[in-house]
Amino acid sequence: MSDEAQLKALRNRIDSIDEKVLELISERARCAQTVAEVKQKTLAEGEKPVFYRPEREAWVLKHIMELNKGPLDNEEVARLFREIMSACLALEEPLRVAYLGPEGTFTQAAALKHFGHSVVSVPMAAIDEIFREVAAGAVHFGVVPVENSTEGAINHTLDSFLEHDLAICGEVELRIHHHLLVGENTRTDKISRVYSHAQSLAQCRKWLDAHYPNVERVAVASNAEAARRVKGEWNSAAIAGDIAGELYGLTRIAEKIEDRPDNSTRFLMIGNQEVPPTGDDKTSIIVSMNNRPGVLHHLLQPFHENGIDLTRIETRPSRSGKWTYVFFIDFFGHQHDPLIKGALEKIREEAVALKILGSYPKAVL
Numbered sequence: 001m002s003d004e005a006q007l008k009a010l011r012n013r014i015d016s017i018d019e020k021v022l023e024l025i026s027e028r029a030r031c032a033q034t035v036a037e038v039k040q041k042t043l044a045e046g047e048k049p050v051f052y053r054p055e056r057e058a059w060v061l062k063h064i065m066e067l068n069k070g071p072l073d074n075e076e077v078a079r080l081f082r083e084i085m086s087a088c089l090a091l092e093e094p095l096r097v098a099y100l101g102p103e104g105t106f107t108q109a110a111a112l113k114h115f116g117h118s119v120v121s122v123p124m125a126a127i128d129e130i131f132r133e134v135a136a137g138a139v140h141f142g143v144v145p146v147e148n149s150t151e152g153a154i155n156h157t158l159d160s161f162l163e164h165d166l167a168i169c170g171e172v173e174l175r176i177h178h179h180l181l182v183g184e185n186t187r188t189d190k191i192s193r194v195y196s197h198a199q200s201l202a203q204c205r206k207w208l209d210a211h212y213p214n215v216e217r218v219a220v221a222s223n224a225e226a227a228r229r230v231k232g233e234w235n236s237a238a239i240a241g242d243i244a245g246e247l248y249g250l251t252r253i254a255e256k257i258e259d260r261p262d263n264s265t266r267f268l269m270i271g272n273q274e275v276p277p278t279g280d281d282k283t284s285i286i287v288s289m290n291n292r293p294g295v296l297h298h299l300l301q302p303f304h305e306n307g308i309d310l311t312r313i314e315t316r317p318s319r320s321g322k323w324t325y326v327f328f329i330d331f332f333g334h335q336h337d338p339l340i341k342g343a344l345e346k347i348r349e350e351a352v353a354l355k356i357l358g359s360y361p362k363a364v365l
């Protein structure tokens with residue numbers, strides 16, 4: 001068979017596979033529509049249907065990854081199914097998700113990685129606004145950055161958790177690559193100013209010291225805002241990621257300039273929904289303790305005694321008194337696991353206040 005004939009035959013095979021894939025995706029989508037009808041039928045008086053089920057989505061993605069035999073790798077396959085589920089969920093209920101804008105930020109990328117591209121993503125100007133928008137019911141969920149592997153905690157997010165009573169229902173991690181970007185009118189030999197978010201400037205501090213030591217570093221509200229500003233200026237550059245660069249038509253003059261190659265940010269999904277256990281969960285709590293000797297030891301003892309793995313502990317000044325502190329703690333397990341329940345009861349006895357921010361499936365993707 002000639003190469004041309006072989007190519008034609010293979011394309012015919014791909015066409016008929018695509019037809020079957022389409023048929024199966026449509027069948028799956030019809031199933032999701034019926035799931036929505038069942039959810040609506042089985043409601044108690046005054047109860048609202050819960051369409052988005054993070055625990056089920058985590059199970060579906062993990063199941064697919066377990067079944068996968070290649071040649072596509074697990075992450076690629078999970079990403080495809082993520083999008084199929086996102087589209088199916090949109091048939092049940094189109095989700096509105098608030099994120100830290102403007103368009104093109106890493107927080108938007110995190111929202112789409114977690115919920116898929118069939119959600120309506122709504123940009124907000126500040127982290128606190130995301131919390132308020134979710135609390136007011138104007139959107140179903142919000143996405144906020146909580147910690148960066150290079151720079152540590154995002155304090156605006158932690159402080160907002162103190163002020164609002166929202167539940168964490170998921171997490172997602174994103175590798176953060178920063179580039180030095182310029183517009184078409186920029187004179188690259190005359191750059192005297194670099195715009196970026198304060199966190200990103202900090203994540204590229206050493207690179208800037210080495211390559212642009214005398215350039216003014218200007219912190220703006222987001223990387224996307226930095227990219228937007230640079231577009232019209234001839235003597236400035238922006239530090240931002242791929243999406244913002246593409247969105248504003250900028251050119252990369254240096255790639256992956258973050259000081260640490262493993263630079264990544266963890267984001268949390270916030271809403272009003274409690275998520276049932278999946279067997280592979282995390283829980284986040286806030287504890288405030290009286291400032292007395294050995295306070296941290298008392299706080300951590302129940303975790304140690306029960307063999308619970310802490311994944312993060314962060315301290316912030318409490319809003320209620322000078323020199324009193326609150327601890328943000330993340331650990332493996334679900335608040336309804338008997339072991340975790342016991343440990344939380346012990347902590348409650350010792351603490352001035354304990355707030356459970358939520359239990360949620362460990363990030364799959």
Ligand SMILES: O=C(O)C(=O)C[C@]1(C(=O)O)C=C[C@@H](O)C=C1
Binds near residue numbers: 032085086
């Ligand atoms: O299983 C459900 O409850 C569904 O609604 C179906 C489905 C899916 O497409 O698999 C869709 C949305 C939910 O978030 C979880 C799963």
